Amino acid sequence: MGASNVKWVRLGDYIEQCDERNSASINYPVIGINRDKTFMPTVANLDGVDIAKYKIVTKGMFVFSGMQTGRDICIRIGLYDNEQPALVSPAYTTFVINDDKKxxxxxxxxYFNRAESDRYGWFISDSSVRANLDWPRFLDIEFPLPSPDEQQKVVNAWKAFREIKEQNEAKAAPLMQVCQSYIQELKHTYPLQEIGPYIEECNERNLEGKFAEQDVRGIATSKGLIETKANLDGVSLNSYKLVKPKEIAFVPDTSRRGDKMSLGLNDSDKTYIVSSISAVFNVDKENILPNFLYLWFCRSEFDRYARFNSWGSAREAFSFEDMKRCKIPIPPIDVQRAIVNIYKCANEAKQIAEEADRLSREVCSALLQHVINS
Structure with missing residues (x-):
């Protein structure tokens, strides 16, 4: 706290616990809290559960769970901002600010949507197996309390990023749905054809060592080329395969990947390298746009197809030869391009939303640090 002029106060003096139960058994949606402090539909099996015991959450209320704070290094807390009430498990604690003018x-x-607060919650959690943060201990946490005007400035900046996130999420969702609907309809409009005649395996290696560690990419089950997480100390990259722009790479091993295939399209203008166990191929662009084929691979149906057609014992594999036998509808290039353009618009909105979400969290910490030091 040092020379800061901002006073630190005990949060228990500024909040009030709520315990409104769903005694009328109204069929409100049941929600839980993610580690990122957002609400999600419950994953619990509610068959036979008496929802009359569940707690009602309304706009402006907080939901808190101190369970497993130390294990997850996360204080699970969320601010509910929907107009429609929802239900949460009786295991959650619900509360409100007792004076929102202060x-x-x-x-x-x-304040709690920061890594610093999560680490502090972990530090003060108990020594049980689950390392819980008990409610009384939570109430004793102190936080900086500037004037309401200063609070509002911080909130306005944070809200600006959140609005960008929400607006772009609202744009991306229907566009993605339209894109997938068009792809689904193609199966009923055009005959299915094996893609073998339209793809060619690539086996160009990094023999001269032109590409270095910063050029290495991993292949994700979320269907993308990502910065590698592998420890490459002492690893020779000479045998790594090149993935040039518009080429597709995938991992033939389909075991232990959650029934999803690791696959990605190099949609950049750079050449990357991937592990030698990967398969890389290019596409006959006069007949199939690489981005269109990639969209087909992004469907859950393709993941199931690849798993079903994998072979082996301890490790199952889906080889390039298996890939060649995959059948897809091949519409005219202009139809493919239209679908790809819809996807690009949706993906751009999605990326803007993700970046705004990331920045809102960074800004959150920076703004609060400014408040603390002011």
Missing amino acids: VLPEYFFM
């Missing part, structure tokens, strides 16, 4: 709910949430 403490803005969004400001309070921002």
Whole structure:
């Protein structure tokens, strides 16, 4: 706290616990809290569960769970901002700010939406197996309390990023749905053809060592080329395969990947390298756009097809020869291009939303640090 003029206060003096039960058994949606402090539909099996015991959450209320705080290094807390009420498990604690003229709910949430707060929660959690953060100990946490005007400035900056995120998510979702609907309809409009005649395996290696560690990419089950997480100390990259622009790479081994195939399209203008166990191929662009073929591979149906057609014992594999036998509808190039353009618009909106979400978290920490030091 040092020379800061901002006072630190005990949060228990500014919040009030709520315990409104769903005694009328109203069929509100049941939700839980993610580690990123957002709400999600419950994954619990509610068959035979008496929802009359569940707690009602309304707009402006907080939901808190101190369970496994130390294990996850995360204080699970969320600010509910939907107009429709929801239900949460009786195991959650629900509370409100007792005077929102002194403490803005969004400001309070921002303080806990930081890695620093999560680490502190881990530090003060108990020594049980689950390392819980008990409610009484949570109440004793102190937080910086500037003037309401200063709080509002911080909240406004944070909200600006959140609005960008939400607006672009709202754009991306229907566009993605339209894109997948068009792809689904193609199966009923055009005959299915094996892609073998339209793809060619590539086996160009990094023999001269032109490409270095920063050019290495991993292949994700989320269908993308990502910065590698592998420890490459002492590893020779000479045998690694080149993935040139518009080429597709995949991992033939389909075991232990959650029934998803690791595959990615190099949609950049750079050449990357991938592990020698990967398969790399290019596409006959006059008949199939690489991005269109990639969209087909992104479907869950393709993942199931690849798993079903994998072979082996301890390790199952889907080889390039198996890939060649995959059948898809091949519409005219202009139809393919239209679908790809819809996807690109959706993906651009999605990426903007993800970047805004990341920045909102960074800004959250930076703004609060400014408040603390002011």
